[in-house]
Amino acid sequence: METKLKPDERGYFGSFGGAFIPEMMQANVTELRENYKQIMASDEFRQEFEKLLSDYVGRPSPLYLATRLSDKYGAHIYLKREDLNHTGSHKINNALGQIILAKKLGKKKIIAETGAGQHGVATATACALMGIECVVFMGEIDVARQAPNVGRMKMLGATVVPVSSGSKTLKDATNEAMRYWISNPFDTHYIIGSVVGPHPYPDMVARFQSVISEEIRKQLKEKTGTEFPDRVIACVGGGSNASGAFFHFIEDEQVELIAAEAAGKGLESGFTAAATFKGKSGILHGSKTLFMQTDDGQVVEPHSISAGLDYPGIGPALAHWFESGRVKYEAVTDEEAMTAGKELCLLEGIIPAVESAHALATLDKINIRPGETIVINLSGRGDKDLETYLERL
Numbered sequence: 518m519e520t521k522l523k524p525d526e527r528g529y530f531g532s533f534g535g536a537f538i539p540e541m542m543q544a545n546v547t548e549l550r551e552n553y554k555q556i557m558a559s560d561e562f563r564q565e566f567e568k569l570l571s572d573y574v575g576r577p578s579p580l581y582l583a584t585r586l587s588d589k590y591g592a593h594i595y596l597k598r599e600d601l602n603h604t605g606s607h608k609i610n611n612a613l614g615q616i617i618l619a620k621k622l623g624k625k626k627i628i629a630e631t632g633a634g635q636h637g638v639a640t641a642t643a644c645a646l647m648g649i650e651c652v653v654f655m656g657e658i659d660v661a662r663q664a665p666n667v668g669r670m671k672m673l674g675a676t677v678v679p680v681s682s683g684s685k686t687l688k689d690a691t692n693e694a695m696r697y698w699i700s701n702p703f704d705t706h707y708i709i710g711s712v713v714g715p716h717p718y719p720d721m722v723a724r725f726q727s728v729i730s731e732e733i734r735k736q737l738k739e740k741t742g743t744e745f746p747d748r749v750i751a752c753v754g755g756g757s758n759a760s761g762a763f764f765h766f767i768e769d770e771q772v773e774l775i776a777a778e779a780a781g782k783g784l785e786s787g788f789t790a791a792a793t794f795k796g797k798s799g800i801l802h803g804s805k806t807l808f809m810q811t812d813d814g815q816v817v818e819p820h821s822i823s824a825g826l827d828y829p830g831i832g833p834a835l836a837h838w839f840e841s842g843r844v845k846y847e848a849v850t851d852e853e854a855m856t857a858g859k860e861l862c863l864l865e866g867i868i869p870a871v872e873s874a875h876a877l878a879t880l881d882k883i884n885i886r887p888g889e890t891i892v893i894n895l896s897g898r899g900d901k902d903l904e905t906y907l908e909r910l
């Protein structure tokens with residue numbers, strides 16, 4: 518049995534995972550669990566998914582040797598350009614995979630949660646493409662601070678529901694989407710945007726995102742003669758782009774895997790989102806995982822300058838890879854991410870998402886061996902973050 522990559526039949530990666538859900542959600546989650554592998558393995562599914570990934574998303578995304586960045590660090594640094602995907606990030610890979618799956622299960626309506634709005638936009642896009650009704654739950658605070666993405670979702674025909682409970686951000690939007698699903702169980706599929714939630718979501722979403730590392734291996738082989746970089750680096754909110762970038766390297770121990778968590782204003786500041794550094798084990802959004810909590814188990818409000826990393830926990834596989842030591846975690850502050858993001862603009866002419874800038878910032882934290890090969894997953898583009906960058910220029 519393989520526990521590093523795939524969960525056991527109850528959805529556990531080591532001691533994390535499972536499906537802790539109310540009775541009223543059981544039918545939907547069971548239907549998904551009993552069907553997802555078989556549907557994903559069918560020729561019909563694969564052909565439709567692969568065609569959309571190539572002709573609609575624009576895959577394979579380039580693996581770009583960033584020469585000026587490489588010169589600065591004395592290494593061969595490749596950027597996996599998920600920022601060039603349609604809708605601007607890796608989120609579209611998962612949204613398309615899940616909507617094809619939902620169609621095959623006969624669902625008529627899609628719901629989703631979103632923080633920065635990237636997953637909401639990807640889901641609204643997939644729904645428009647398929648002609649399926651789309652409802653997106655979004656915290657009131659995020660609705661206000663991510664106005665351009667709210668506009669995009671509306672243009673794409675989605676209904677955006679502002680959530681005013683709790684801290685009015687991502688975790689509250691997730692709670693609200695789960696509540697809605699419970700009261701509309703029959704014709705609705707819930708497209709979760711990361712490798713979080715009850716089994717089978719963490720496994721299913723990782724599989725949809727695994728196209729990232731599948732391509733990295735192939736592209737690196739073409740460019741360098743070997744499929745294996747020395748290191749792969751990705752940022753972690755819930756962990757979907759990291760899971761995708763790590764997936765086909767997990768078994769290859771010679772490849773060091775590094776996850777960048779958002780330290781916010783600093784690990785000891787009380788304003789952070791670094792779940793492995795500050796979290797404890799508990800149940801969050803349907804699975805057992807690491808998240809920031811008070812002594813009596815209440816979720817602690819996260820903080821990160823990037824809305825996509827502003828989540829109190831991480832997915833169960835990410836928690837397992839932390840516990841087992843397979844993935845190394847680095848904490849990156851808001852300020853360090855800003856500096857690294859601006860550096861990429863000037864060295865390479867690429868404006869990265871502030872989330873992705875956290876991955877770039879780890880270059881200053883790891884001990885780079887001269888001439889080594891590093892792949893950084895550039896999870897998204899920074900157009901949505903211009904205001905954040907400009908305020909600090």
Ligand SMILES: *Cc1c(COP(=O)(O)O)cnc(C)c1O
Pocket residue numbers: 606607608633635636710711712752753754755756757758759825826870872873896897898
């Ligand atoms: C949503 C998002 C993330 C964080 O989510 P993961 O599930 O951890 O990948 C990172 N980068 C970008 C650009 C995003 O939109």
